[in-house]
Amino acid sequence: xxxxxxxxxxxxxxxxxxxxxxxxxxxxxxxxxxxxxxxxxxxxxxxxxxxxxxxxxxxxxxxxxxxxxxxxxxxxxxxxxxxxxxxxxxxxxxxxxxxxxxxxxxxxxxxxxxxxxxxxxxxxxxxxxxxxxxxxxxxxxxxxxxxxxxxxxxxxxxxxxxxxxxxxxxxxxxxxxxxxxxxxxxxxxxxxxxxxxxxxxxxxxxxxxxxxxxxxxxxxxxxxxxxxxxxxxxxxxxxxxxxxxxxxxxxxxxxxxxx
Numbered sequence: 001x002x003x004x005x006x007x008x009x010x011x012x013x014x015x016x017x018x019x020x021x022x023x024x025x026x027x028x029x030x031x032x033x034x035x036x037x038x039x040x041x042x043x044x045x046x047x048x049x050x051x052x053x054x055x056x057x058x059x060x061x062x063x064x065x066x067x068x069x070x071x072x073x074x075x076x077x078x079x080x081x082x083x084x085x086x087x088x089x090x091x092x093x094x095x096x097x098x099x100x101x102x103x104x105x106x107x108x109x110x111x112x113x114x115x116x117x118x119x120x121x122x123x124x125x126x127x128x129x130x131x132x133x134x135x136x137x138x139x140x141x142x143x144x145x146x147x148x149x150x151x152x153x154x155x156x157x158x159x160x161x162x163x164x165x166x167x168x169x170x171x172x173x174x175x176x177x178x179x180x181x182x183x184x185x186x187x188x189x190x191x192x193x194x195x196x197x198x199x200x201x202x203x204x205x206x207x208x209x210x211x212x213x214x215x216x217x218x219x220x221x222x223x224x225x226x227x228x229x230x231x232x233x234x235x236x237x238x239x240x241x242x243x244x245x246x247x248x249x250x251x252x253x254x255x256x257x258x259x
Contacts, residue, residue, distance in 0.1 A: 007147060008143075008147070009054060009139070009144070011050075011054045011057060012050040012051060012135065012139055012140055013050065014050075015046075015049060015050040015053045015054065016047050016049065016050030016135055016164065017046065018046075019045070019050065020043040020044065020045075020046030020047075020164060020167075021043070021046075021167055022043075023040070023043035024040070024167035024168065024171060025167055026039060027039050027040065027167075027171045028167060028170045028171055031172065036171075036173060040171070040174070041127055044128075044131065045131060046132075046135070047131075047133070047139075047140075047164075048132070048134040049135075050135050050139070051067070051134050051135040051139035051140075052064055052068075052134075054139060055139070067138075067139075068134075070138075070205075071134065071138065071207050071210065072207075073207060074205075075203065075205060076202035076205045076207060076208045076211065077201070079201045080198060080202030080203070080205065080208045081211075083198060083201060084208075084211060084215050085215065088194075088216045089215075089219055091244055092216075092219040092225060093223055094239065094243060095225045095239040095240035095243060096224065096236060099235050099239070104235070107224040107227065108224070109223070109224070110221040110224055111221045111222055114222065117218065117222055120218050121215065121218040123218075124213075124215070124217040125210060125211070125214035128217050128218075129214060129216070130211070130213045130214035130217075131210070132213060133195075133206070133212075133213050134210075136157060136161055136192075136209070137196065137199055137209035138206040140157060141153060141157055141192075141196060144156060144157055150193075150196065150252060153196075154189070154192040154193045154196050154252070155192075157192050158185070158188040158189030158190070158191070158193075159188070161188045161192065162181075162184050162185040162187075162188035162189075163185075165188075175220075178229065178230060178234070179226060179234075180234070180238075183234075183237060183238060184241070186241045186242065186245050187241040187244055187245070189248065190241065190244035190247065190249075191213075191216065191244060192248070193245075193251060194247060194251060195209050195212050195213065196252075197252070197255055200255070224236070225239075225240040226240075
């Protein structure tokens, strides 16, 4: 890896944004329900394309296989398996259930059955967010943490990660149209700190990022944390994003103390 790329992964971020935003801006300009799903999904593979392109340009095509092979190592340990369930599931549950204590009615599960959670989880791993982690935590984060340290690296990555999603606020049919963007930035920063720790306790296995990201997204349909209506109060959403950031900060403080 050359010195310039070691300093900051410009090529990765530029490639990622260009790939994803090309597909998503097309959906903004030419709304088409038949193209929505394939173009939406193709855009979501931007971080993977960015990572492969960067590895190829900096290391050569032989190392692309080495890079991808690292994600086949599933030995994340019991902490790497259990802690994402407890923390991400607990945070989502807290945001989902707390407003009921103040008189709000429960938001019903969006899945037709709890058993649909498992195919939903697989979808989230491979197509619904997990695939982003080849780039965000699998490629960019180690470079950023080496240069800037845990705090600054995850802050930078969280903000860039949130901004990468920006076109989705202008595409009808995405969840983002119901979310406040500033809140989403808060969420991504919190997730970045948390996911970084998950990878650390998983013996630095990058597959842990895919697992955590997919799991986080799969919890939302069974414990909805936002109302699918625009311009309405979203107390669950704000509880969710702020508690996620809080947990991320606490984890990183504890992690810093024990490094």
